[in-house]
Amino acid sequence: MGEGKHVSETLVVDRVTVAYDKHVVLRDVSVTVEPGTVLAVTGPSGAGKTTLLWAMAGLIRPAGGVVSVDGAQLRDRDQAVAAEVVLVPQDNGLAPILTAQENIQVALVANGISPAEARRRTVDTLDSVGLAEQADQLVEELSGGQQQRTAVARGLALRGRVLLADEVTSELDAQNRQRVIDLLRAEAERGAAVVFATHDPEAAALCDRELHLLDGTAEYLR
Numbered sequence: 001m002g003e004g005k006h007v008s009e010t011l012v013v014d015r016v017t018v019a020y021d022k023h024v025v026l027r028d029v030s031v032t033v034e035p036g037t038v039l040a041v042t043g044p045s046g047a048g049k050t051t052l053l054w055a056m057a058g059l060i061r062p063a064g065g066v067v068s069v070d071g072a073q074l075r076d077r078d079q080a081v082a083a084e085v086v087l088v089p090q091d092n093g094l095a096p097i098l099t100a101q102e103n104i105q106v107a108l109v110a111n112g113i114s115p116a117e118a119r120r121r122t123v124d125t126l127d128s129v130g131l132a133e134q135a136d137q138l139v140e141e142l143s144g145g146q147q148q149r150t151a152v153a154r155g156l157a158l159r160g161r162v163l164l165a166d167e168v169t170s171e172l173d174a175q176n177r178q179r180v181i182d183l184l185r186a187e188a189e190r191g192a193a194v195v196f197a198t199h200d201p202e203a204a205a206l207c208d209r210e211l212h213l214l215d216g217t218a219e220y221l222r
Protein backbone atom coordinates (compact mmCIF):
# COMPACT_ATOMS: atom_id res chain seq x y z
CA MET A 1 0.00 0.00 0.00
CA GLY A 2 1.56 3.31 -1.09
CA GLU A 3 2.13 5.72 1.77
CA GLY A 4 -0.49 8.44 1.96
CA LYS A 5 -2.34 7.01 -0.99
CA HIS A 6 -5.75 5.71 -0.05
CA VAL A 7 -8.06 5.08 -2.94
CA SER A 8 -11.28 4.49 -1.06
CA GLU A 9 -13.63 5.67 -3.81
CA THR A 10 -14.84 2.79 -5.89
CA LEU A 11 -16.22 4.72 -8.85
CA VAL A 12 -14.84 8.07 -9.98
CA VAL A 13 -16.05 10.10 -12.94
CA ASP A 14 -13.61 12.93 -13.49
CA ARG A 15 -14.56 15.83 -15.77
CA VAL A 16 -16.23 13.60 -18.31
CA THR A 17 -17.57 15.01 -21.56
CA VAL A 18 -19.72 12.92 -23.87
CA ALA A 19 -20.98 14.06 -27.26
CA TYR A 20 -22.99 12.34 -29.97
CA ASP A 21 -21.54 13.93 -33.11
CA LYS A 22 -21.68 17.63 -32.27
CA HIS A 23 -24.37 17.31 -29.61
CA VAL A 24 -22.66 17.59 -26.22
CA VAL A 25 -24.77 15.64 -23.71
CA LEU A 26 -22.43 15.76 -20.69
CA ARG A 27 -19.93 18.56 -20.15
CA ASP A 28 -17.13 18.17 -17.60
CA VAL A 29 -19.24 16.02 -15.29
CA SER A 30 -17.56 14.80 -12.10
CA VAL A 31 -19.04 12.28 -9.67
CA THR A 32 -17.67 10.03 -6.95
CA VAL A 33 -19.62 7.05 -5.69
CA GLU A 34 -18.24 5.40 -2.60
CA PRO A 35 -18.82 1.80 -1.59
CA GLY A 36 -21.78 1.46 0.74
CA THR A 37 -23.73 4.33 -0.79
CA VAL A 38 -26.59 4.74 -3.24
CA LEU A 39 -26.42 7.73 -5.59
CA ALA A 40 -29.54 8.83 -7.45
CA VAL A 41 -28.99 10.38 -10.88
CA THR A 42 -31.95 12.57 -11.79
CA GLY A 43 -32.86 15.06 -14.47
CA PRO A 44 -35.50 15.52 -17.17
CA SER A 45 -35.91 13.14 -20.08
CA GLY A 46 -32.93 13.53 -22.40
CA ALA A 47 -30.73 15.09 -19.71
CA GLY A 48 -28.15 12.33 -20.11
CA LYS A 49 -28.84 9.89 -17.25
CA THR A 50 -28.47 6.82 -19.45
CA THR A 51 -25.45 8.36 -21.16
CA LEU A 52 -23.74 8.86 -17.78
CA LEU A 53 -24.47 5.28 -16.72
CA TRP A 54 -23.17 3.96 -20.05
CA ALA A 55 -19.97 5.93 -19.58
CA MET A 56 -19.70 4.46 -16.06
CA ALA A 57 -20.23 0.99 -17.56
CA GLY A 58 -17.45 1.41 -20.10
CA LEU A 59 -19.94 1.30 -22.97
CA ILE A 60 -19.24 4.85 -24.16
CA ARG A 61 -15.79 6.28 -24.59
CA PRO A 62 -15.89 9.87 -23.30
CA ALA A 63 -14.60 12.64 -25.57
CA GLY A 64 -12.83 14.02 -22.50
CA GLY A 65 -12.21 13.05 -18.90
CA VAL A 66 -11.81 9.70 -17.18
CA VAL A 67 -13.98 7.05 -15.54
CA SER A 68 -12.11 4.86 -13.07
CA VAL A 69 -12.79 2.09 -10.59
CA ASP A 70 -10.37 1.91 -7.66
CA GLY A 71 -7.98 4.13 -9.54
CA ALA A 72 -7.90 2.05 -12.73
CA GLN A 73 -9.23 3.82 -15.80
CA LEU A 74 -12.06 2.11 -17.66
CA ARG A 75 -11.38 2.14 -21.38
CA ASP A 76 -13.99 -0.30 -22.60
CA ARG A 77 -16.72 -2.67 -21.50
CA ASP A 78 -14.35 -5.64 -21.11
CA GLN A 79 -12.34 -3.71 -18.54
CA ALA A 80 -15.51 -2.62 -16.79
CA VAL A 81 -16.69 -6.23 -16.59
CA ALA A 82 -13.32 -7.23 -15.15
CA ALA A 83 -13.68 -4.43 -12.59
CA GLU A 84 -17.11 -5.91 -11.71
CA VAL A 85 -19.21 -3.02 -12.97
CA VAL A 86 -22.73 -4.42 -13.39
CA LEU A 87 -25.33 -2.59 -15.50
CA VAL A 88 -29.08 -3.18 -15.32
CA PRO A 89 -30.07 -1.40 -18.54
CA GLN A 90 -33.20 0.66 -19.05
CA ASP A 91 -34.61 -1.80 -21.61
CA ASN A 92 -33.83 -4.68 -19.17
CA GLY A 93 -31.51 -6.49 -21.64
CA LEU A 94 -33.11 -9.90 -20.98
CA ALA A 95 -33.37 -12.68 -23.55
CA PRO A 96 -37.14 -12.92 -24.15
CA ILE A 97 -37.20 -16.60 -25.13
CA LEU A 98 -35.37 -17.78 -22.03
CA THR A 99 -37.08 -18.18 -18.68
CA ALA A 100 -36.48 -15.75 -15.83
CA GLN A 101 -34.15 -18.18 -14.08
CA GLU A 102 -32.29 -19.12 -17.27
CA ASN A 103 -31.57 -15.45 -17.90
CA ILE A 104 -29.92 -15.16 -14.50
CA GLN A 105 -28.09 -18.49 -14.54
CA VAL A 106 -26.63 -17.91 -18.00
CA ALA A 107 -25.25 -14.53 -16.92
CA LEU A 108 -23.71 -15.99 -13.77
CA VAL A 109 -22.10 -18.98 -15.46
CA ALA A 110 -20.77 -16.66 -18.20
CA ASN A 111 -19.12 -14.72 -15.36
CA GLY A 112 -17.30 -17.80 -14.11
CA ILE A 113 -19.67 -18.77 -11.29
CA SER A 114 -20.20 -22.51 -10.81
CA PRO A 115 -23.56 -23.93 -11.95
CA ALA A 116 -24.46 -24.97 -8.39
CA GLU A 117 -23.72 -21.51 -6.97
CA ALA A 118 -25.51 -19.92 -9.94
CA ARG A 119 -28.62 -21.97 -9.15
CA ARG A 120 -28.53 -20.92 -5.49
CA ARG A 121 -28.11 -17.24 -6.28
CA THR A 122 -30.85 -17.41 -8.91
CA VAL A 123 -33.36 -18.87 -6.47
CA ASP A 124 -32.40 -16.34 -3.78
CA THR A 125 -32.52 -13.25 -5.98
CA LEU A 126 -35.76 -14.18 -7.76
CA ASP A 127 -37.27 -14.72 -4.32
CA SER A 128 -35.94 -11.36 -3.13
CA VAL A 129 -37.73 -9.53 -5.97
CA GLY A 130 -40.94 -11.50 -5.36
CA LEU A 131 -40.72 -13.70 -8.46
CA ALA A 132 -40.14 -17.18 -7.02
CA GLU A 133 -43.34 -18.35 -8.71
CA GLN A 134 -42.32 -16.97 -12.11
CA ALA A 135 -38.86 -18.59 -12.24
CA ASP A 136 -39.82 -21.00 -15.05
CA GLN A 137 -41.83 -18.54 -17.10
CA LEU A 138 -40.47 -17.19 -20.38
CA VAL A 139 -39.45 -13.55 -20.06
CA GLU A 140 -41.65 -12.64 -23.04
CA GLU A 141 -44.63 -13.91 -21.04
CA LEU A 142 -43.85 -11.74 -18.03
CA SER A 143 -45.37 -8.31 -17.46
CA GLY A 144 -43.18 -5.24 -17.95
CA GLY A 145 -42.77 -4.85 -14.20
CA GLN A 146 -41.93 -8.54 -13.74
CA GLN A 147 -39.32 -8.25 -16.49
CA GLN A 148 -37.87 -5.21 -14.75
CA ARG A 149 -37.63 -7.14 -11.47
CA THR A 150 -36.01 -10.10 -13.26
CA ALA A 151 -33.36 -7.74 -14.64
CA VAL A 152 -32.78 -6.35 -11.13
CA ALA A 153 -32.45 -9.91 -9.79
CA ARG A 154 -29.85 -10.67 -12.45
CA GLY A 155 -27.90 -7.52 -11.59
CA LEU A 156 -27.97 -8.35 -7.87
CA ALA A 157 -27.01 -12.00 -8.44
CA LEU A 158 -23.76 -10.89 -10.08
CA ARG A 159 -22.68 -9.21 -6.79
CA GLY A 160 -20.51 -6.59 -8.48
CA ARG A 161 -18.45 -3.85 -6.91
CA VAL A 162 -20.47 -1.27 -8.79
CA LEU A 163 -24.17 -1.64 -9.62
CA LEU A 164 -25.62 0.73 -12.22
CA ALA A 165 -29.43 0.57 -12.27
CA ASP A 166 -31.09 2.53 -15.10
CA GLU A 167 -34.75 3.43 -14.42
CA VAL A 168 -35.37 0.04 -12.85
CA THR A 169 -38.55 1.06 -11.03
CA SER A 170 -40.41 2.87 -13.84
CA GLU A 171 -42.95 0.07 -14.36
CA LEU A 172 -43.40 -0.99 -10.75
CA ASP A 173 -46.26 -0.44 -8.34
CA ALA A 174 -45.51 1.33 -5.06
CA GLN A 175 -44.87 -1.87 -3.11
CA ASN A 176 -42.45 -3.31 -5.65
CA ARG A 177 -40.74 0.02 -6.13
CA GLN A 178 -40.04 0.12 -2.41
CA ARG A 179 -38.87 -3.49 -2.52
CA VAL A 180 -36.38 -2.77 -5.30
CA ILE A 181 -35.09 0.37 -3.59
CA ASP A 182 -34.60 -1.65 -0.39
CA LEU A 183 -32.61 -4.20 -2.43
CA LEU A 184 -30.42 -1.45 -3.92
CA ARG A 185 -29.79 -0.25 -0.37
CA ALA A 186 -28.91 -3.80 0.75
CA GLU A 187 -26.55 -4.10 -2.20
CA ALA A 188 -24.77 -0.96 -1.01
CA GLU A 189 -24.63 -2.36 2.52
CA ARG A 190 -22.97 -5.47 1.08
CA GLY A 191 -20.24 -3.08 -0.08
CA ALA A 192 -21.17 -2.09 -3.61
CA ALA A 193 -21.22 1.45 -4.99
CA VAL A 194 -24.77 1.81 -6.35
CA VAL A 195 -25.97 4.30 -8.95
CA PHE A 196 -29.69 4.57 -9.66
CA ALA A 197 -30.93 6.70 -12.57
CA THR A 198 -34.52 7.73 -12.03
CA HIS A 199 -36.98 10.45 -12.97
CA ASP A 200 -39.00 9.67 -9.83
CA PRO A 201 -38.35 12.27 -7.08
CA GLU A 202 -39.76 9.97 -4.37
CA ALA A 203 -37.35 7.21 -5.34
CA ALA A 204 -34.45 9.66 -5.50
CA ALA A 205 -35.31 10.96 -2.02
CA LEU A 206 -34.62 7.47 -0.61
CA CYS A 207 -31.02 7.50 -1.89
CA ASP A 208 -28.00 8.83 0.04
CA ARG A 209 -27.13 11.49 -2.48
CA GLU A 210 -28.68 12.97 -5.59
CA LEU A 211 -26.86 14.17 -8.67
CA HIS A 212 -29.05 16.28 -10.93
CA LEU A 213 -28.28 16.57 -14.64
CA LEU A 214 -29.44 19.60 -16.58
CA ASP A 215 -28.22 21.09 -19.85
CA GLY A 216 -25.08 18.96 -19.84
CA THR A 217 -23.94 19.84 -16.35
CA ALA A 218 -24.27 17.96 -13.07
CA GLU A 219 -25.01 19.31 -9.63
CA TYR A 220 -25.29 17.47 -6.31
CA LEU A 221 -28.64 18.40 -4.78
CA ARG A 222 -27.55 16.71 -1.55
Ligand SMILES: Nc1ncnc2c1ncn2[C@@H]1O[C@H](COP(=O)(O)OP(=O)(O)OP(=O)(O)O)[C@@H](O)[C@H]1O
Nearest residue numbers: 020023025043044045046047048049050051052199
Ligand atom coordinates in the same frame (compact mmCIF):
# COMPACT_ATOMS: atom_id res chain seq x y z
N1 LIG B 1 -26.79 6.86 -29.66
C1 LIG B 1 -27.15 8.15 -29.66
N2 LIG B 1 -26.93 8.92 -30.75
C2 LIG B 1 -27.25 10.24 -30.75
N3 LIG B 1 -27.84 10.88 -29.71
C3 LIG B 1 -28.09 10.15 -28.62
C4 LIG B 1 -27.77 8.76 -28.52
N4 LIG B 1 -28.13 8.32 -27.29
C5 LIG B 1 -28.67 9.38 -26.65
N5 LIG B 1 -28.65 10.48 -27.44
C6 LIG B 1 -29.12 11.84 -27.05
O1 LIG B 1 -28.45 12.20 -25.86
C7 LIG B 1 -29.34 12.90 -24.98
C8 LIG B 1 -29.34 12.20 -23.63
O2 LIG B 1 -29.95 10.92 -23.76
P1 LIG B 1 -30.05 9.92 -22.52
O3 LIG B 1 -30.75 8.69 -23.00
O4 LIG B 1 -28.74 9.77 -21.90
O5 LIG B 1 -31.01 10.75 -21.54
P2 LIG B 1 -31.85 10.30 -20.27
O6 LIG B 1 -31.68 11.36 -19.26
O7 LIG B 1 -31.45 8.92 -19.87
O8 LIG B 1 -33.32 10.30 -20.82
P3 LIG B 1 -34.64 9.43 -20.40
O9 LIG B 1 -35.01 9.90 -19.01
O10 LIG B 1 -35.64 9.85 -21.43
O11 LIG B 1 -34.25 7.99 -20.47
C9 LIG B 1 -30.69 12.96 -25.68
O12 LIG B 1 -30.79 14.22 -26.30
C10 LIG B 1 -30.60 11.86 -26.72
O13 LIG B 1 -31.37 12.17 -27.83
